[in-house]
Amino acid sequence: MKTVHVGGRDYEVSRARLGGYLAQQCAEARLEDAVSRTETDAVCGMLFSILASTIPVTRESFDSAPWQGIAEAISAVRAVNRIPDSNRFSILRFGQKGHVVPWDYPDRARILWVHQLGRAYGWTAEEILNLWPEDAIGLLQEIVADEQFDREFSHSLSELSYTWNKQGQGKYRPLDRPGWMRVHLNPKQVVTRLRKVGLPVGVVITGDGHGDEQAPTGN
Amino acid sequence: METSRPQPATNKAGAKPKPMNIREAVDMMFLLAPVMPLLVGAFKERVAERGTKTTTAATAVLSRLMALIQERDPRVALQLVALMYHTPLAVVASYYSGQGAGMLMGAIIEGFSVNSLPELVDTAHALGISLVRWSDG
Numbered sequence: 001m002k003t004v005h006v007g008g009r010d011y012e013v014s015r016a017r018l019g020g021y022l023a024q025q026c027a028e029a030r031l032e033d034a035v036s037r038t039e040t041d042a043v044c045g046m047l048f049s050i051l052a053s054t055i056p057v058t059r060e061s062f063d064s065a066p067w068q069g070i071a072e073a074i075s076a077v078r079a080v081n082r083i084p085d086s087n088r089f090s091i092l093r094f095g096q097k098g099h100v101v102p103w104d105y106p107d108r109a110r111i112l113w114v115h116q117l118g119r120a121y122g123w124t125a126e127e128i129l130n131l132w133p134e135d136a137i138g139l140l141q142e143i144v145a146d147e148q149f150d151r152e153f154s155h156s157l158s159e160l161s162y163t164w165n166k167q168g169q170g171k172y173r174p175l176d177r178p179g180w181m182r183v184h185l186n187p188k189q190v191v192t193r194l195r196k197v198g199l200p201v202g203v204v205i206t207g208d209g210h211g212d213e214q215a216p217t218g219n
Numbered sequence: 220m221e222t223s224r225p226q227p228a229t230n231k232a233g234a235k236p237k238p239m240n241i242r243e244a245v246d247m248m249f250l251l252a253p254v255m256p257l258l259v260g261a262f263k264e265r266v267a268e269r270g271t272k273t274t275t276a277a278t279a280v281l282s283r284l285m286a287l288i289q290e291r292d293p294r295v296a297l298q299l300v301a302l303m304y305h306t307p308l309a310v311v312a313s314y315y316s317g318q319g320a321g322m323l324m325g326a327i328i329e330g331f332s333v334n335s336l337p338e339l340v341d342t343a344h345a346l347g348i349s350l351v352r353w354s355d356g
Binding site: 041065 | 238239240241242243244245246249334335338341342345346347348
């Protein structure tokens with residue numbers, strides 16, 4: 001936990017739960033838009049939203065506080081709310097990003113998470129928004145994977161999933177999986193064997209510029 | 220009856236610059252964003268010449284900033300003073316209209332003493348306003 005100083009008051013920055021995390025992510029996306037349009041008011045509004053997602057700062061003290069304190073607080077909020085080991089979630093690493101549906105609106109992410117997790121587990125919005133973000137991501141990944149398996153099962157029952165040749169033999173065409181389900185996070189290491197004659201001969205120059213390592217001699 | 224003319228809160232008028240609020244700081248980041256890579260480049264060059272990060276490098280950067288402002292848009296200098304001294308632009312413009320560029324530069328340098336330029340560049344980078352960080356220099 002880190003303490004930041006904004007507008008003459010100290011605030012302890014602690015990790016936001018899913019609700020605060022989603023509010024911060026939404027504000028970060030809108031901050032990017034505001035910066036690209038060089039709109040100072042909108043940028044300040046989004047910076048306030050990012051801070052307010054984690055610490056109970058008022059708009060008045062935010063507007064009048066020295067900018068250095070706010071910059072430090074924003075940096076602390078971002079650091080504290082970073083998802084630990086986010087690389088372990090395939091859906092985060094390889095999932096489709098930046099895809100905007102026609103019925104999108106600014107707060108849709110929060111509603112979508114509540115909808116998906118509530119439908120799968122029967123939890124209330126309050127319970128869902130109180131989850132740790134990494135737990136919610138893990139659960140969502142399993143929900144989306146389950147939905148894909150269900151679709152694959154329904155697809156396999158359909159005649160459309162088979163192509164037929166002239167002999168009347170059917171060949172199953174599996175349903176495409178999304179990219180994040182196809183990539184292995186920890187691919188099996190392939191052992192490649194080299195013949196001794198293929199190894200370099202002579203002095204090997206190491207990274208620090210010294211040529212004191214003797215390479216295995218060939219032949 | 221003669222009314223007293225409003226004086227800008229510049230160092231030359233006796234007032235001290237203050238840390239900006241976030242709105243003023245974001246305005247300044249947008250103003251300086253086009254020249255930030257050049258400023259960081261100037262700092263990098265100077266550090267490479269001297270071999271160490273010294274106050275001379277900071278002075279070189281501020282001189283470069285003033286040169287860039289003069290070259291691109293001299294009004295930016297007035298805007299910087301207005302932001303760092305919490306003074307309306309019109310007041311600053313009328314105050315400095317008959318003064319030399321040296322006074323304006325002095326006011327800007329003093330303003331940066333409480334609104335650190337390296338921190339401004341780094342914050343601009345963190346907010347996505349600038350592509351460069353001061354630490355890149």
